[in-house]
Amino acid sequence: MLNDTILNNTMLKTEYKKLKEKYCNELYSLQIDMMKAKIPMAIIVEGWGTAGKGKIISQIIDPLDPRYYRVYSKGSTCQQTVPFLKQYVEKMPCRDKLSIFDSCWYEYAFWNESTITKKSTIESINSIERQFSDDGCVIVKLFLHISKSEQKKRLQLIEKNENYINEYDNFINKHYNDFLEIVNNAIENTNKEYARWNVISGYDIYSATISVYEIIINAMKSALSKKDAEKTTIPVNYKDSDKRFPLIKMPLLKDIDPNVSVDENKYKDKLKQLQSKLSKRQEFLFKNQIPMVLVFEGWDAAGKGGSIKRVTSCLDPRDYTVIPISSPSSIELSHHYLWRFWKELPQQNKITIFDRSWYGRVMVERIEGFCDKNRWQMAYSEINEFEHEITKSGIILIKFWLHISPDEQLTRFKNRENNPAKQWKITDEDWRNRKKWDEYEIAVNDMLQKTSTKFAPWNIIECNNKKYGRLKILKTIIKEIDDHI
C-alpha cells in the first residue's frame, strides 16, 4: 500500500554522505560476490512520473561495476510484444548479471490503459516472477511515491523550466486517485514472498537513496546465504499451482494403436485438398494479424520432419520460421530454460514451428538427469503457465505428439542405416534413446497428462502410417484455426 506517512522521511546531508560511502563499498563487494555465486538479480524501479526514478537508478548503479549490470528503460511503442511479458523476459539477467528495469511488466499493471483485464495481467506477473524466483533470480521491487499535489508541482516546474509537456504524466496526475487505486490494488496483489514491494518516498533523495541501498544490500545478503544452503526441495511457491489450469484427461500411450491407415489411392488428392485449405487459412491469419505456434514432439523417426514439410510447403516461406531445437548453447543455459522459447514467439502475423520444444525439460532433461528432479517436476506448471500466456495473448498454439510403435521405429532406423541418403538421420544417440523406450514412455505419459490444458491440449497423431499422420495433422491445424476464428 502506498503509505503517505513515509513521505515525510528526510535525512541530513552529512549523515547521508557517511552512510552512502559505507553502503557503496558494501554494494560493490556484494555485487562481485553475487557474480561469483552466479546469482542473477532484477531490480524493478517503479513510481509516479517525476518521482525520481532516473535519479534512484543513477544512485543504484553508482557503486556498481558496469560489466555486470544493464539498465533497461521504457521501450518505445515499437517494442510492444505478444505476450506483453516477452519484451521483459528477453531482458532478464543471465546467471551472473543484474538487470535494472525502469518499470518492467508493471507498465501494464499500473499505467497501461489498453491492458484487457488487470486481474489477468496480475496473474501473468505473479507467475513469471515466481518462475524467475524459483530459477534463482533475486527480484527487488521499488515504488517511488509522491502525492498528487507534489507531482503536479513538479510537472509545472518541468513545463516552465524545460518548456516540455509530458502529456501522459499530466493525464495520470489529473486522474491520480483512480491510478492510486489501481496501483494500490496491483501492489497488494503482487506483493509475494518471493518478490516483495518496497515503497519509498520520492521527496527526499537522500533518505530514498539510503533506503534503496539497504533494501538491495539485504536482498543480496539473503540470497548469498541461501545459496550456501542450496535448495533441494521443490520451492514452496510451486504448491497447488496446477489447480489453476483444468486438465483434459488423456489416454495412455499403451492404449493407443498407432496403426491407422489411409486409402493410398486417395492420399494425394486428399493432401492437396487439405494443403489448399490450410493455405487459405494462413492468408486469413496473415491479414488479421494472428500469429500461430505449432509444436512438434514425438518419438525419434516418427516423422516430424516430413510432417512439418507437408505443412510448410503450402505456406509462404516469408511468414513462418522453423525452429529446430537441439541442446542449448552456453548463453541459453545461463538463462531460465524457457528464455530461448520466449525469444522465438511469433509476432504480428507470423508462424513459428518448433521441431521439438520446451518439452525437452520433462523428457530428455528428466531422463538424462540434465536437471534436478524438483526442477522437471516444477516444469509442468511452468509450461502450463507459459502456454497460458501464449494463448491468452491471442497466439494460436497447437501441439502434436507423433506416436509410433517400437517395432515401426526399428524398421525405420534400419531403413535409414541401409539408405546412403538417409544415413545422416540416424545416430548413436537415436539407438541409445531407443533403449530407454520404457523410461520415455513414462515421461511422455506424464507430460500428456499434466500439460493437456483446455487452452493447449495435446493432439496425439498415430504415425505408423506416415501418410495418415500427415493428413491428420493438416486436418487438426485447419480445425483449430476454424475454431479460433
Added chain:
Amino acid sequence: MLNDTILNNTMLKTEYKKLKEKYCNELYSLQIDMMKAKIPMAIIVEGWGTAGKGKIISQIIDPLDPRYYRVYSKGSTCQQTVPFLKQYVEKMPCRDKLSIFDSCWYEYAFWNESTITKKSTIESINSIERQFSDDGCVIVKLFLHISKSEQKKRLQLIEKNENYINEYDNFINKHYNDFLEIVNNAIENTNKEYARWNVISGYDIYSATISVYEIIINAMKSALSKKDAEKTTIPVNYKDSDKRFPLIKMPLLKDIDPNVSVDENKYKDKLKQLQSKLSKRQEFLFKNQIPMVLVFEGWDAAGKGGSIKRVTSCLDPRDYTVIPISSPSSIELSHHYLWRFWKELPQQNKITIFDRSWYGRVMVERIEGFCDKNRWQMAYSEINEFEHEITKSGIILIKFWLHISPDEQLTRFKNRENNPAKQWKITDEDWRNRKKWDEYEIAVNDMLQKTSTKFAPWNIIECNNKKYGRLKILKTIIKEIDDHI
C-alpha cells in the same frame, strides 16, 4: 540490367521434375559440406512485387535441412534502424549457417522513397557486402523480373480473387518505368565481383527454380573449392579503399606530453559547470531524437572508468548504456567481428558508451596474433566504413584515446596492488600488456593515423593528471554536440 529477353524462358514439367530431383540432392549435400567447412552464405531474393519471391524462397529451402538456414522476411516499419544496415547485419549468418533474405538492404536501394540519396545507399551496400565477402561469407543475389503489364495483371488477379489490395505494389506498378530506371542503376552499381546479380524471369516457375538452383550450386561449389586454397593475402576488393575517406593528420604519441595539470582549487567548480552543461545537451539530444556513441580507448589504468563515470553521472541512466568490451563470446566469434558492435548501436534518443571497442581488432588482436595480419590490416578500412555508416545515419560519434606515460602507469599499477579496494583492478594480464608497451605504441600510432577521419576524428586526452583528462573529455563532448546541432 533487367533484360526482357529472359522473360520468355520456359521449361517443360517433365524436364523440370528430372532436374529438380537431381539438383535437390546436390543442394542438400552441398549444404552439409558448407556447414562442415564453416562457410556462411546469404541469399538475397529481390524482385518486383508479385514476381514470385515467396515461391522461389519455398523452392530454395525445399531440399535444405532446417537446422542450418533461416528465412528473414521484410520487417514491419517498427524494425527500421539507424544505420539502415543495422537490422540486416544483425541477421547475417554465423559461420555454419545460411540466411535467406526477402529483400534485405536492397529495400532501401530499390523501393524505399525515404532514402536520402541513392548514391550513398549504394556505397553503404557495396561496403557491407565487400566486408562480409572478405569475411568469408558467400553472397548470392537474385532479382525476379516481370514486365509492367504482367505485374498489373497479377495485381488485378489478387484483388479479384483475394479481395486484397497491395497499395505499395500498385504504386510501384503505376511508376514502373521510374522504378525500372532506379533498379537498373542500382543493380549496375552493386554488381560486384564478390556479389554478382542474377536476373531471373518471374514468368515460369519451372525455369526460374532450375536457374536459381544452378546459381546456388555453383556458388557453393566455388566457395568450397576456394576454401581449400584458403586466402592468405589481402583480398583484392580491399585495395585503395582508404582514398574514399580523407584522413586527419594525427601527432605521434611520443610527441604528446601527457602531463597537463589543472588548477586543483577550481576543479570541482569547473567539473560541476561542465556536467550541468552536458546534462542540458543530453536533454536536447533526447528531445530531438539524436543518438550518440562515445568510444573510450586508452592505456590500461589511463582512467577510462573514472572518466566514463564523470560523463554518466550527469546523464539520465535510462538514456544511456555502458558496454564494457572484453573478449568475444563463442557466438560473437562465429560472426563478423563488427557484428557485436552493430548490435549495440543506439537507437532513437539513446547513448551508447563503449568501454573499449572495435579497435581491439587493431590493438590486442594484432599484437596477440588473434587474427591474421591481412585481417587487421583490412580492419582500418572496415572500421572507417563502419564509422562512416554510423555518422552518416545521424548518430553523433566521439572517440577518445586516453594517454598516460609508462611511468604514470607503473605508479598507478603499484597503487592498485597496495590498495585492497583496488586490487581487483590489476591483473597479470595488465603486467603482461605493460611489457609490450612499445608494440602497443606502434599499434596505437597506426590506429590514430589510419582511422582519424573527418567524420570520426580521434581525440587524444592527456591523462597523467586524471582531473585534467576528465574536464577535457567533458569539454570535447559538449563541443562536438554543439558543432553537430
